[in-house]
Amino acid sequence: MTVFGTNTRVDLPVDEIPKFWYNIVPDLPEPCPPPLNPITKAPAGLEDLWFFPKGLIMQEVSTERFIQIPDEVREIFIKMSRPTPLFRAKRLEDHLKTPAEIYYKYEGISPLGSHKGNTAIAQAFYNKREGVERLCTETGAGQWGTALALACAFFDMKCTVFMTRASHDQKPYRRTLMELYGAEVHASPSTNTEFGRKLRAEMPNHPGSLGVAISEAIETVKNDPHSKYSLGSVTNFVLLHQTVIGQEARKQMELIDKKPDYVIGCVGGGSNYAGLCYPFIYDKLNKKCDAEFICVEPKAVPSFTRGVYTYDYGDTAGMTPLFPMYTVGHNFVTPPIHAGGLRYHGKAPTMSVLVKNKRITPVAVGQREVFDAGRMFAQCEGIVPAPESAHAICTVIDLARQCKERNEKKILLFNLSGHGLLDLGGYGEYLDGRLVNNSEPKELSLNDLPYNARI
Numbered sequence: 001m002t003v004f005g006t007n008t009r010v011d012l013p014v015d016e017i018p019k020f021w022y023n024i025v026p027d028l029p030e031p032c033p034p035p036l037n038p039i040t041k042a043p044a045g046l047e048d049l050w051f052f053p054k055g056l057i058m059q060e061v062s063t064e065r066f067i068q069i070p071d072e073v074r075e076i077f078i079k080m081s082r083p084t085p086l087f088r089a090k091r092l093e094d095h096l097k098t099p100a101e102i103y104y105k106y107e108g109i110s111p112l113g114s115h116k117g118n119t120a121i122a123q124a125f126y127n128k129r130e131g132v133e134r135l136c137t138e139t140g141a142g143q144w145g146t147a148l149a150l151a152c153a154f155f156d157m158k159c160t161v162f163m164t165r166a167s168h169d170q171k172p173y174r175r176t177l178m179e180l181y182g183a184e185v186h187a188s189p190s191t192n193t194e195f196g197r198k199l200r201a202e203m204p205n206h207p208g209s210l211g212v213a214i215s216e217a218i219e220t221v222k223n224d225p226h227s228k229y230s231l232g233s234v235t236n237f238v239l240l241h242q243t244v245i246g247q248e249a250r251k252q253m254e255l256i257d258k259k260p261d262y263v264i265g266c267v268g269g270g271s272n273y274a275g276l277c278y279p280f281i282y283d284k285l286n287k288k289c290d291a292e293f294i295c296v297e298p299k300a301v302p303s304f305t306r307g308v309y310t311y312d313y314g315d316t317a318g319m320t321p322l323f324p325m326y327t328v329g330h331n332f333v334t335p336p337i338h339a340g341g342l343r344y345h346g347k348a349p350t351m352s353v354l355v356k357n358k359r360i361t362p363v364a365v366g367q368r369e370v371f372d373a374g375r376m377f378a379q380c381e382g383i384v385p386a387p388e389s390a391h392a393i394c395t396v397i398d399l400a401r402q403c404k405e406r407n408e409k410k411i412l413l414f415n416l417s418g419h420g421l422l423d424l425g426g427y428g429e430y431l432d433g434r435l436v437n438n439s440e441p442k443e444l445s446l447n448d449l450p451y452n453a454r455i
């Protein structure tokens with residue numbers, strides 16, 4: 001029996017919002033090396049992570065598999081449209097004439113337009129509990145700054161955002177949105193920090209980068225005892241906060257009696273993809289799932305596919321501890337592709353372990369094919385995907401075409417991490433034929449790594 005709409009959209013009631021976050025650390029195929037103090041090279045202690053509140057540091061170093069989600073956070077998740085819907089991309093399947101079934105978890109339904117609220121709310125909660133009055137952060141495309149601005153408004157804290165100048169000038173609406181939620185926004189490099197002033201003196205038109213903006217945010221926190229720093233990806237605590245996505249998706253797939261053969265997502269630092277795939281990796285370990293895992297990065301910033309697995313700084317100025325990760329080098333100048341959320345030199349340490357052990361397969365795609373995929377998806381499914389998310393769609397379309405050639409009825413599941421309604425500038429360039437394909441960089445920036453121990 002089929003019921004109208006069955007398999008096309010699967011929703012969960014609000015009391016199915018997950019009660020625990022899943023921490024993959026105890027289930028990794030080999031231990032994740034600890035972050036290091038950049039001077040002594042000893043494992044980083046609490047004092048090396050001084051810019052985070054204790055509650056989050058405890059999660060960062062936790063080896064507990066399940067961590068309870070505070071009720072205050074779950075309550076706000078309802079405002080963030082959790083549980084988010086799972087859709088079947090039936091019209092895309094028909095367009096591709098593929099026997100594959102394509103499902104996506106839609107995180108763009110949040111008022112923030114992306115998955116970033118899942119961790120922003122949690123981080124604001126723990127900071128507020130410890131009496132922090134202001135959070136400082138970086139933002140590239142603007143999704144993270146927007147999410148933290150709203151989270152701070154909900155918890156009655158101030159918010160200062162350093163936005164990479166390239167995005168700041170390309171996307172004025174993002175700034176307005178952050179300010180509307182109550183944040184103070186500076187184009188980075190700014191004149192507010194010593195590091196920013198130094199870079200501007202050297203290069204007045206510096207386009208900024210996530211690494212630079214992180215350095216500015218951390219310097220600001222260093223000079224204000226009532227502030228802490230907040231990060232939108234990469235760290236263990238961010239990745240575990242995002243696992244609400246995959247836990248919901250697992251239940252939704254169960255409701256329609258489907259198991260994914262492929263779980264796909266785009267990777268900047270790795271948080272939205274970890275959020276979707278880690279619960280399924282857990283199921284695979286427990287023999288309840290047999291999926292393959294594929295993550296998609298831009299050819300312009302190829303940390304997983306061309307970078308090295310080593311220790312590197314999380315920022316450009318070298319103010320953070322050293323993190324064990326795949327990196328293109330903290331001094332790599334990331335080309336100004338439109339997927340600003342993917343312009344980061346490193347990758348999450350836990351995901352780096354999984355890639356190194358071949359539990360997750362990385363692929364890289366070019367900017368033009370990404371926008372082709374984004375347009376096809378918009379025309380078939382109605383949702384304009386964020387350029388970041390369109391990386392995942394690009395690979396999904398490839399796989400669906402392979403399924404057609406081989407006549408295989410595989411089940412594909414991907415994370416639609418956000419919508420692209422504030423990225424129409426990029427889509428406009430694409431439609432006008434002004435989009436550059438940002439070909440692969442000839443060289444990475446691997447000659448000035450801080451610590452040349454290959455892991």
Ligand SMILES: *Cc1c(COP(=O)(O)O)cnc(C)c1O
Binds near residue numbers: 266
């Ligand atoms: C920030 C962002 C990303 C990339 O960051 P991850 O930590 O890898 O998820 C991807 N998609 C959207 C919509 C984003 O805002």
